[in-house]
Amino acid sequence: MTSQSPPPQQRTEQVVAEIWSEVLELPQVGPQDNFFDLGGHSLLLAMVREGIARRLGRDVPLVELFAHPTVSALARYLDGGGRSSQARPRALDRARLGSRRAALRGGTGD
Incomplete structure (x- = not known):
């Protein structure tokens, strides 16, 4: 499955989309794509969490990754100071x- 939405515009969106793309092994992920609709599951969220920590220096609780299932929602959460x-x-x-x-x-x- 590949994204039909436009590419991310903001830096945080771009980084989150890149992390999801790597974890989900997809060529492209857009801002409105839902992690779970793209085949993500709870075990892969742990990999996303690690990627965010490594690339953005942020420790995101798993519950927040569930609560913000799109690239744009997670980027807004991260940009809002968590x-x-x-x-x-x-x-x-x-x-x-x-x-x-x-x-x-x-x-x-x-």
Whole structure:
């Protein structure tokens, strides 16, 4: 399978696409290509993680590689300093859960 999307434009996208191309043994990977749709799986993600560490000097948690399955999404995550776009919703969910628990106990949740 080869990519039908245009080539990556940004440096981080280019590096991520090169790493995926090497790991997946594909001639080209585009910014909107999904790692798993291209034949990737969890064991190959470990190789991607190692490639990112070697080429970009970043230690990316495996969970973030699952959470950002396209070249562009992973590049945005990396360029954003490694802050997951999922972090804020999780914090909000914890706050809501705390409010619900307090309400069940008869408190205000504050």
